[in-house]
Amino acid sequence: MTATIVTIGDEILIGQILDTNSQHISQLLNRAGITVAERTSIGDSAEQIVSTIDRALRQSQIVIITGGLGPTKDDITKHTLAAYFSSEMHYDEVEAHHIESLLAARGIEFNELNRGQAMVPDSCTVLHNAHGTAPGMWFERDDKVVVSLPGVPFEMRHLMEDEVMPRLSARFALRSIVHRTMITSGIAESILAARIAEWESALPASLKLAYLPAPNIVRLRLSAYDVEGESTRRIIEREFEKLYRIIPEHIVGFEQASVEELVHNTLIERGLTLAVAESCTGGNIASRFTAQAGASAYMLCGVVAYSNESKCRVLGVEAEAIAKYGAVSEEVAKQMAEGARRIAGADFAISTTGIAGPTGGSAEKPVGTVWIGIATPERCFATLRNCGTDRSQIVARATAYAISLLYEQVR
Numbered sequence: 001m002t003a004t005i006v007t008i009g010d011e012i013l014i015g016q017i018l019d020t021n022s023q024h025i026s027q028l029l030n031r032a033g034i035t036v037a038e039r040t041s042i043g044d045s046a047e048q049i050v051s052t053i054d055r056a057l058r059q060s061q062i063v064i065i066t067g068g069l070g071p072t073k074d075d076i077t078k079h080t081l082a083a084y085f086s087s088e089m090h091y092d093e094v095e096a097h098h099i100e101s102l103l104a105a106r107g108i109e110f111n112e113l114n115r116g117q118a119m120v121p122d123s124c125t126v127l128h129n130a131h132g133t134a135p136g137m138w139f140e141r142d143d144k145v146v147v148s149l150p151g152v153p154f155e156m157r158h159l160m161e162d163e164v165m166p167r168l169s170a171r172f173a174l175r176s177i178v179h180r181t182m183i184t185s186g187i188a189e190s191i192l193a194a195r196i197a198e199w200e201s202a203l204p205a206s207l208k209l210a211y212l213p214a215p216n217i218v219r220l221r222l223s224a225y226d227v228e229g230e231s232t233r234r235i236i237e238r239e240f241e242k243l244y245r246i247i248p249e250h251i252v253g254f255e256q257a258s259v260e261e262l263v264h265n266t267l268i269e270r271g272l273t274l275a276v277a278e279s280c281t282g283g284n285i286a287s288r289f290t291a292q293a294g295a296s297a298y299m300l301c302g303v304v305a306y307s308n309e310s311k312c313r314v315l316g317v318e319a320e321a322i323a324k325y326g327a328v329s330e331e332v333a334k335q336m337a338e339g340a341r342r343i344a345g346a347d348f349a350i351s352t353t354g355i356a357g358p359t360g361g362s363a364e365k366p367v368g369t370v371w372i373g374i375a376t377p378e379r380c381f382a383t384l385r386n387c388g389t390d391r392s393q394i395v396a397r398a399t400a401y402a403i404s405l406l407y408e409q410v411r
Helices: 021-031 046-059 077-084 091-103 113-117 153-171 189-195 199-200 229-246 261-269 284-290 308-315 321-324 331-342 391-410
Strands: 002-008 037-043 061-068 089-091 119-121 125-127 136-141 144-149 176-185 208-214 217-227 251-254 274-278 299-304 350-354 369-375 379-388
Touching: 002 046, 002 189, 021 037, 021 061, 021 153, 021 176, 037 046, 046 061, 046 077, 046 144, 061 153, 061 369, 077 119, 077 136, 077 144, 091 113, 113 119, 125 153, 144 153, 176 229, 189 199, 189 208, 189 217, 189 350, 199 229, 199 261, 217 229, 251 261, 261 284, 261 391, 274 284, 284 299, 284 391, 299 308, 308 321, 308 331, 321 331, 331 350, 331 369, 331 379, 350 379, 350 391, 369 391, 379 391
Parallel strands: 002 037, 002 061, 061 144, 274 299, 274 350
Antiparallel strands: 089 119, 125 136, 136 144, 176 217, 176 251, 208 217, 350 369, 369 379
């Protein structure tokens, strides 16, 4: 069983908003055993909508459309679908009452434009939108389904979960799609692939392996399509158990597990504390920890010491060290970490100092050069990393490297 997802809106094509709807819809469909054949975004054009639906129905049994159901003239999806399915429109009294009540609660007049939202095609099944003024629509033709949903993300999510997925499960005989993702850290993708090559070659033919690299982690996803779910899950678990015996030191966890989550849990379990001193990462490391509930149990202090003066005044870095070695150096990274640990009274501290670019690099220290310091109760050390050439990439990689280095010390 396959589906095509179509998002409608000029605002998506010009980059004004991100298409998060397709991601959520894809996740729900996959969990139900429906393969997404294509995701596409198109503009507010009747011709584009019609041609896209035609093409989608040639390749998929299910088409999910979001967007273009608002009250203004540029929202043309509903009228285009009515014409596509050769349908007249009627005024839905139930939806009209809901829309009027919803607007009244917000202090908004129920005008002609809002009345137009209660007009629905005769040929559709109306999907009640409890959280907004645009009802969803369910069309069927030749044993295929076309669903139209509002583009507002939280309205779309409720309709998908409360209306669309139960109807799809009842309408089609669905088989399972099973995904399981293992998170690895501290090993490059190419080295990892070489280490597990024999295991990969011996995988059952029904399983597909994907490598999904990110800064300092590689996700290994095993997938099986159109299968009996429970038995396949057991097969995947057995394969990952084999992998545990090959690379135990690099396995972080499963699905959305992160290294900072492991550090977070370890520090709490062991009653240890942390301080952070950041320059080039600008508070990104601290934010990764404080985004987790319960971080106050261990997170004592975070300092963004961007200037040389603040490194000296706040963290106690020696001016002579900066003059002799430069702000981006092993010695300064170590003194930053030691200073953060000292002023906070923490068990562990992380520091970063580097060149995030796009300017400021040299032949000796090019853009992307980052020193990461780690101070522990027993020692203090610093490690050099080259984190790329793009500013945002450098910050992300330096953050990931720093947290992974800390994890190696606390685990």
